[in-house]
Amino acid sequence: MAKMARSTRRTSNLICTLLLLSLLLLTCFFQQASGHGGVDHGDGDEEDEDGHHGDAGVGGGLRSRGLIAVKVWCLVILLVFTFLGGVSPYFYRWNEAFLLLGTQFAAGIFLGTALMHYLADVTETFHALTDSPYPFSFMLACAGFLLTMLSDVVIVAVANRQRVNRAAPIQKEAEEEGESTSEGPAVAHAHPMLMTATSSFEDAILLIIALCFHSIFEGIAIGVSATKGEAWRNLWTIGLHKIFAAVAMGIALLRMIPKRPFLLTVLYSLAFAVSSPVGVGIGIAIDATAEGSDWTYAISMGITTGVFVYIAINHLMAKGYRPQQPNYFDKPIFKFLSVLTGISVILQHLHSNRSWVQSTIPKEIIEHLNLPIGRGYNQRATRHIRGKMLFEETIYIS
Incomplete structure (x- = not known):
């Protein structure tokens, strides 16, 4: 029996290692592939030599049919794969080590994307939109962090109040029963309903509400993407987290609902799967409809940055996935290495594709507008600066 247990443990560790390596290779491949459709290589929404957009038309790059079609595809992909991840624990027993380390890997992807991509992008956009030295991007990131934290506080407060309200009559009934017996308070303490009060229908609903609230803000990041490549990259970042979260949610729901009704599992998974596509639709x-799309983008992504940081630190790193059985990989060093790997993937992607640097602004425009020399500007900032220069030239000629 001991040999069989060791053999099973080795097989489980091997499967976990292979799954993690496959996930890492797939991540690197997707990041490289999406980079060629992003800011630097043109995806139909870039500016040509005269400063016009290739297929944007009158409405600008974000209103182009091609870009909106990509966002709709992202919406559908998120919906389908998140739903499948949510119902999968009902049919398939996932490797717990893979879920444990995969969640930490997703945390590294989230944190790296938020701080090295979104925050840098929003900061450069605000530099182009306004001359004010106020750190708008960091202020909005803090606002997003606090907003997400406030939502968690409210949900936890509601959950605790409901648990107290449910436990109070049970406690009173148990005490009344205990008074007529020799055990006294011991009976009330051992009342079986008190042991299961936290695993209820209401708790499952609160879990879904909390996950859906965060997912809507995640979906907005895809909806306000400036290019097709950026939309695909955001899809990968958000989808990676969503799938792991959906699987973990499905496992948690099966624990909360002992009878494991298939219909409830499907309904909960569908509700969670719809949340991010709703955010994508809101972003689109x-x-x-917004007049100042660059301002809208900067504000939305600034808040989303804070949401991503909070989810990465508080939900994925601090809580993460907790195995039901003791697991060899459930150690701080493995979690650290998984987070480090996720951040390294984002760092390597930004370095190789240089998606956060633009050198398309002529030197004379930089000098004319008194812009900082040597700074890289993202696509939205470049577009705004070109438009500002064109406006000044029009006023001068007229």
Whole structure:
């Protein structure tokens, strides 16, 4: 029996290692592939030599049909794969070590994307939009962090109040029963309903509400993407987290609902799967209707940065996935290496594709507008600066 247990443990560790290596290779491949459709290599929404957009038309790059079509595809992909991840624990027993380290890997992807991509992008956009030295991007990131934290506080407060309300009559009934017996308070303490009060229908609903609230803000990041490549990259970052979260949610729901009703599992998974596509739709609508799309993008992504940081630190790193059985990989060093790997993937992607640097602004424009020399500007900032220069030239000629 001991040999069989060791053999099973080795097989489980081997499967976990292979799954993690496959996930890492797939991540690197997707990041490289999406980089060629992003800011630097042109995806149909870039500016040509005269400063016009290739297929944007009158409405600008974000309103182009090609870009919106990509965002719709992202919406559908998120919906389908998140739903499949949510219902999969009902049919398949996932390797717990893979879920444990995969969640930490997703945390590294989230944290690296938020700090090295989104925050840098928003900062450069604000530099181009306003001359004020106020750190708008960092202020909005803090606002997003606090907003997400506030939502968690409210949900936890509601959950605790409901648990107290449910436990109070049970406690009172148990005490009344205990008074007529010799055990006294011991009966009330050992009342079986008190042991299961936290695993209820209401707790499952609160879990879904908390996950859906965060997912809506994640989806907005895809909806306000400036290019097709950026939309695909955001899809990969968010989808990676969503799938792991959906699987973990499915496992948690099966623990909360002992009878494991298939219909409830499907309904909960569908509700969670719809949340991010709703955010994508909100982002598309905001960009399609807002007058100052660059301001809308900067504000939305600034808040989303804070949401990503909070989810990465508080939900994925601090809590993460907790195995039901003791696991060899459930150690701080393995979690650290998984987070480090996720951040390294984002760092390597930004370095190789240079998606956060633009050198398309002529030197004379930089000098004319008194812009900092030697700074890279993202696509939105470049577009805004070119538009500002064109406006000044029009006023001068007229």
